[in-house]
Amino acid sequence: MKKYGIVLLVLLLLVVVACTLPSKIFTPQASLLGLKDYVLVAPPGSSPTPTPFQPIPPTPTYLPTSLAPEATATAQPPTPIQDIEYTSDLGRNWEDYPGPSVWPDIDVPAPLGILSHPEGQVNILLLGSDQRPDDGGFRTDTIQLLTINPQEGTVKITAFPRDLYVYIPGYTVQRINIAMGWGGFEALADTMEYNFGVKPEYYVLINFWSFVEVIDSIGGVTVQIGRDLCDQRDAFGWYCVSQGTMWMSGESALWYVRSRYTTSDLDRGRRQQEVLEAVFDQLVNLNGLQRAPELYEIYKQNVTTNLNFDFLASFLPIATHLAESREIVGHSIGEEQVYNWTTSNGAMVLVPMREPVLEMMRHVISEP
Template sequence: MENENNFDMDNVSEDEALANQEKNKKNKKKKKALIIILSIIGAILLLGIIALFCLNRYFDSMLSLISYDTGDENVSFDETVGDEDMESSIPEAPAPDELPPYEIIEGWYDGDSIAAAYEEEVLNILLIGADTLDGNHARSDTMILMSINPVKNRIVLTSFMRDSYIELPGRNYNRLNAAHAKGGPAYLIETLEYNFHIDIDNYAKVDFSSFKEAVDAIGGITLTVNDVNYNYFYDWDGIDGLSQSKATDGTHTVHLNGAEALSYARTRKGHRVENSDFGRTAHQRDFLSQFVNNCKGSSLSELDSLLKTLLPHVVTDIPQEDLKSYLLNALTYLSYDMDDARVPCAGSYENFTTNSGAQVLNINVPANEKYVKAVIYG
């Protein structure tokens, strides 16, 4: 009996030993698997950190190409750009037949007082196009307010006509583009905010001629143009690869190099109003919209070339950390819907000759204030 009990105890001990061995093997396998998983996660995190470091260094190198100017330090008014005499006989500008519904903008009105329109989620950056960035404030050739709305996934490009005859804060009446010549970007922003009661966050000034190289850096841009513009390009010596196809609506699809695209952006011909500044600003909005669209299909090397070409021609007051954030969100912004608008809006202006003989646009400022607020914030 005693031997049988010993025999059973021996069997139990062997079974337990085998079970413990099997358990130890499983535990070792689990530990090994855990180590492998943690190693993979660690490697991914390390690669992510390295990638972020490299990306941050890359952005820093790109941002170092930009010139920074707050726009409101040491502003000196250029008195060589004369104001017009205060116009006591400016006729009342016409009112447009239709304006956006009042309820869209009534939130910024309190009785007879008008507060500056402001929505935290909408980023307003004034794009200023000039043919020089040498520190001498020339009249701004292009003034486009870029409004980015991440809530509605929408970007609006609003052109302000340079011949708009409005009051310059603390001074007399003049063309809108004289504000930049007098006091630089800060005074131009002050003038727009003073007249239209909108909030402008920052500015970016670009030597417009630099877009020639920028367009070439992404392999050109594709535009849809009408017969007048098509013939203009077709007759131009050195035109490159114009399509001979013509759509049923009379438009042509053309692929333009940098020189051709810049010429299109500057010409007054062939868009809605023949030989007018309205045509030129419409071309500029078309150009910028299609430039952005063409960037969507560009390779990383093309985008790198684009940044290195364009950024040295940019002056801005946007802080570097904000700019870095915008660059990180660039792909998201490229997916947004893009709309365009113009101030003055249709039916809200008339041609006017000042006392000094200047040909300007007499605009209905209150009507255009409502219009631009609805376009940007509506």
């Protein structure tokens, strides 16, 4: 039973990162940030760096010598719940991070600092790679933060759109999905700390074919489809599913959670939640003791991570609770936290707005 509970948690990671949660695009609006929120201002007429499929090598660093450290955000943490111990906000300045090696085409905001959070909190980045078989480079087109508070038994998942245009310490301002390909997990963790106030300690990285294998290994899933869907599907052309109950193989489930040409990202998020629920239902119906070794082998063969079995075992009570209750709080960086911005080469990106991001991250990180 011990290993079964761990597999439930592992499969949660696998299923979640194989999907891309909503990041709705909307009409551009003015930034809510003032000049005081920036530590590096793009010079007039500067040209944006292109978004590469694979990160370009850094160029020499040229930084002004008159940069003064900026104060970190002043928003107050929520009132602590009784008997829960919190860390204090940990301020950060521009000088705490490496400067850009490629001059950015947009102003660089001051670092957010590490936000107050319950003692013992664990943050794990769940990453989905766009890598194809035999490809060398990759981008993390799915980025989700799994926040676990063991003492309170709470679990939160926060989605970060791949097109977030953020400062990658030591590189430049670019889409967040290239940070790990440029500098490894440490670069992505630093990027999360600088822009969102949390530095994840662990990561789980998978590819999309792993999702298919996981679904097929448990015999497929029976999905409660909330509304009709028609979209393009490889080898099928125009493919439709109708509202109601439908069994899906791994390939069908992957198509269902990723289809986006005829619907919105918000609708895609709804479909992903339907498949996630179907996976849990199927796991509950399985003989976990017999299937757990097989499922764990799939995890080991398809996942790149700095987590180990002993670490996962320590979260057995939470995994068991999730299997029974499905009580996971979901958040997403969305239209209330970003504004659209178009680079001179025509690329559409999402620029975070400091105060709305800070408010949302307080809910994610600073509350149990």
